[in-house]
Amino acid sequence: xxxxxxxxxxxxxxxxxxxxxRRRSALIPMLMYAQDEVGAVTGEVVEEVxxxxxxxxxxVDEVVSYYSMLHRQPQGKxxxxxxxxxxxxxxxxxxxYEQASRKLGIGHKExxxxxxxxxxxxxxxxxxxxxxxxxxxxDFHHDxxxxxxxxxxxxLEKIQ
Amino acid sequence: xxxxxxxxxxxRILTRRFGLPDSASLDTYLAHDGFQGFERALKLxxxxxxxxxKLSHLRGRGGAGxxxxxxxxxxxxxxxxxxxxxxxxxxxxxxxxKDRLLMEYDPHQLLEGMLIAALAVDAHAGYIxxxxxxxxxxxxxxxxxxxxxxxxxxxxxxxxxxxxxEVYTHTGAGAYECGEESALLxxxxxxxxxxxxxxxxxxxxxxxxxxxxxxxxxxxxAVPYILREGGAAFAALGTPKNGGTRLFCLSGHxxxxxxxxxxxxxxxxxxxxxxxxxxxxxxxxxxVIPGGSSCPVLKAGECDLPMDYDSLARxxxxxxxxxxxxxxxxxxxxxxxxxxxxxxxxxxxxWCIPCREGTMWLRKLLQRFHDGGGTRADIGLIGDVAKSxxxxxxxxxxxxxxxxxxxxxxxxxxxxxxxLDGRPCPCERAGEAVAV
Ligand SMILES: Cc1cc2nc3c(=O)[nH]c(=O)nc-3n(C[C@H](O)[C@H](O)[C@H](O)COP(=O)(O)O)c2cc1C
Ligand code: FES
Numbered sequence: 172x173x174x175x176x177x178x179x180x181x182x183x184x185x186x187x188x189x190x191x192x193r194r195r196s197a198l199i200p201m202l203m204y205a206q207d208e209v210g211a212v213t214g215e216v217v218e219e220v221x222x223x224x225x226x227x228x229x230x231v232d233e234v235v236s237y238y239s240m241l242h243r244q245p246q247g248k249x250x251x252x253x254x255x256x257x258x259x260x261x262x263x264x265x266x267x268y269e270q271a272s273r274k275l276g277i278g279h280k281e282x283x284x285x286x287x288x289x290x291x292x293x294x295x296x297x298x299x300x301x302x303x304x305x306x307x308x309x310d311f312h313h314d315x316x317x318x319x320x321x322x323x324x325x326x327l328e329k330i331q
Numbered sequence: 332x333x334x335x336x337x338x339x340x341x342x343r344i345l346t347r348r349f350g351l352p353d354s355a356s357l358d359t360y361l362a363h364d365g366f367q368g369f370e371r372a373l374k375l376x377x378x379x380x381x382x383x384x385k386l387s388h389l390r391g392r393g394g395a396g397x398x399x400x401x402x403x404x405x406x407x408x409x410x411x412x413x414x415x416x417x418x419x420x421x422x423x424x425x426x427x428x429k430d431r432l433l434m435e436y437d438p439h440q441l442l443e444g445m446l447i448a449a450l451a452v453d454a455h456a457g458y459i460x461x462x463x464x465x466x467x468x469x470x471x472x473x474x475x476x477x478x479x480x481x482x483x484x485x486x487x488x489x490x491x492x493x494x495x496x497e498v499y500t501h502t503g504a505g506a507y508e509c510g511e512e513s514a515l516l517x518x519x520x521x522x523x524x525x526x527x528x529x530x531x532x533x534x535x536x537x538x539x540x541x542x543x544x545x546x547x548x549x550x551x552x553a554v555p556y557i558l559r560e561g562g563a564a565f566a567a568l569g570t571p572k573n574g575g576t577r578l579f580c581l582s583g584h585x586x587x588x589x590x591x592x593x594x595x596x597x598x599x600x601x602x603x604x605x606x607x608x609x610x611x612x613x614x615x616x617x618x619v620i621p622g623g624s625s626c627p628v629l630k631a632g633e634c635d636l637p638m639d640y641d642s643l644a645r646x647x648x649x650x651x652x653x654x655x656x657x658x659x660x661x662x663x664x665x666x667x668x669x670x671x672x673x674x675x676x677x678x679x680x681x682w683c684i685p686c687r688e689g690t691m692w693l694r695k696l697l698q699r700f701h702d703g704g705g706t707r708a709d710i711g712l713i714g715d716v717a718k719s720x721x722x723x724x725x726x727x728x729x730x731x732x733x734x735x736x737x738x739x740x741x742x743x744x745x746x747x748x749x750x751l752d753g754r755p756c757p758c759e760r761a762g763e764a765v766a767v
Contacts (some may be wrong), residue, residue: 188458188499188501189499189539190413190456190539193520193539195520195521195522196501196519196520196521197521198521199501199502199503199504199518199521200501200502202504203463203502203504204502224521226521233522233523234521234522234523237506237523237524237680238463238503238504238505238506238524239504239505239506240463240464240504240505241504241505255670256425256624256670256674257425257426257583257620257624257656257667257670257671257674258425258426258582258583258588258654258656260666260667260670261582261583261584261656261658261662262583262584294423294425294507294674294677294678295423295424295425295426295427295624295674296464297422297423297427297428297430297431297462297464297465298428299425299426299427299428299580299582299588299654299656300334300335300428300580300581300582300588300589300590301334301335301428301588301589302582302583302588306464309464309466309467313334
């Protein structure tokens, strides 16, 4: 399996970051970066990353099942993550989650039929002082309101 | 502060470069005292560096408040094994959002802090373990590392001193438990984030089985100032045995939530009213979680106290990670306790039974309660289950789940009683006037 030249360069740097004989340390970063490019941790990705890190595919599977950001199925083009943990809850994060679910017509960890959106109710994302907060893919959206959420979803809808 | 307006009451030591043009660049850092702490450290013996940190009364900003200098002194400098520096940038304790700013707006300060620690314990490699959601920070930090290397502040023979030190970023992939130091080290080695038995502590057997200094990002970020201005100057900013300033993450029902750098010992009520502009909508204060979701809750009447480790411990809570969550009079405490337990049940790594089962049963009990199906006996049961977890779990996640729960049922028992007899949440039925 081959990745883009940029990702290959990143993997090469990654493997040099750890002490000799510690290739396995690159496992989780490699899975994260590969997932970003491929869209999911597919069987092929597991095999490839296992080979590069010198572990068995089973050892990779064990890791994939532990971490909440690693997923086997592709998510929507826009993965909408609404925080409903305490600081966000106190400022309406749960209502925003319901609103997003209604607008998109999907529930927790579901993807729209056209593959554009997926939704997840997430734990604290480190934006508590600017709550309620949402992450779309890796982008943060602070101080959200129902109006801002509507606008955000509409603008994502429009992007080709 | 970049995401919220600063407060005139702040004492800006760690955040003083925030808001400067291009504050993340090495040029800005150097123009504002950057790497002067390291240059001073170069003139000291390793024991003298550690002594300076001890004098500063800098205590770990990750949650437990362990004295940083003392922790560094446990590293066996003469060990033939390589030593490592690890910065904990997992920042996942609900209510906490400060390390993110330190890395975004002043990455070189973190690098210098790690470099000084490396000099003190003779380490030549360091890792910044960053939660997966903070991907954009990896780009910022990698750029800072590259820039520092290109100008001789990292890499081989730093500033001609003969000392070598490399720093690498390492992404997590979504797991609160990986903020716990030993689970973090497992994750750094490419495994599931399951905690290790201790002792040995990381100072003796940490990353790759080698002696390791593991500190929170904010802890490292305080070190350049301490070496530049002296430990005594840092200590003098705070209260006895609680040196310096810290970044408080004010959130919840206040008019001006935000991250504010305040001296240790700053009064909590003043923080809410003068820094945070008071409770929103003209409402009364009901309760405060003073240091992230793991800390026992304080009732409004308990909040007139200095925010330092020892004062909070005396009040039966903790200073924790700096996440100050403010709740107004309409907040349903059963709902808050439930939301917190849903978090811990989701994040328990499942390795040890008291934590895995305890958090799950507490979540179920609290959910039933909130839905109106609780019984009077359940109130006692919630407290009993939580107490039976205390001190019996492999890592402190079990305690972190149990402690706030115990405080919610003990301090707000009348609210639990109000949910009895098959009634749904009385706060929610009150309709529009209710925040939660
Ligand atoms: C469940 C759990 C989660 C933790 N999460 C974090 C975290 O996200 N960031 C952090 O710095 N420390 C966290 N800690 C504390 C670390 O285990 C460790 O004590 C700390 O990073 C040491 O640094 P310090 O002495 O500078 O605070 C956590 C602890 C536990 C038990
Ligand atoms: S609680 Fe929502 S970002 Fe922290």
